[in-house]
Amino acid sequence: MCGIAGIYTKVPSLGEQLGELLSRMLVQLSDRGPDSAGVAFYRDPAPPGSCKVSVYSTAADPDWEGLAAELELAFGGVVEPLVRASHAALVIDADAFDAQAWLLEEHPELSLMSAGRSIEIYKEVGLPRDFVRRFGL
Known part of the structure; x- marks a missing residue:
């Protein structure tokens, strides 16, 4: 069984508290079962x-720096992975379609969670409280 928790704020000063606020909401969903938990952030749009x-x-121990170097060779620019547990968010000098196609072709061992201008998706199997701890929300 799934549950969804979300926060949308127009108050910039709450930005620093979003992880804490969302964490409390996610943990409350634990009684729905240990199947999985995840979050989506819309922030820091790509240029x-x-x-x-x-x-x-x-x-x-994924080689995120190696992946970033390969992406730089393929598309140019500087790619700095933002690593959270088993996931990484990367800004790439390419449109989303080309980046997706390259990742699927060159790194089929990776799962593409999201592609766009500002969305980041993080999802794991397990209890929400474990997810919160692992991802440092």
Whole structure:
């Protein structure tokens, strides 16, 4: 059984508290079962002509820096992975379609969680409280 929790705020000063506020909401969903938990953030839009992708790896120690270097060679620009547990968000100097196609072709071992201008998706199997701790919300 699934449950959804969300926060939308127009108050910039709440930005620093969103993780804490969302964490409390997610943990309340724990009684729905330990199947999975996840969050989506809309923040820090990629510059025009670029996209932001979120990817997931089942590897124990993914080489996010290596992936970033490959993306720089393929598309140019500087790619700095924002790593959270088993996921990374990367801004790429390419449109979302081209970035997705490249990732699917070159790294089929990765799961593409999101691609766009500002969305980041993080999702794991397990209890919400474990997700909150693992991802440092």
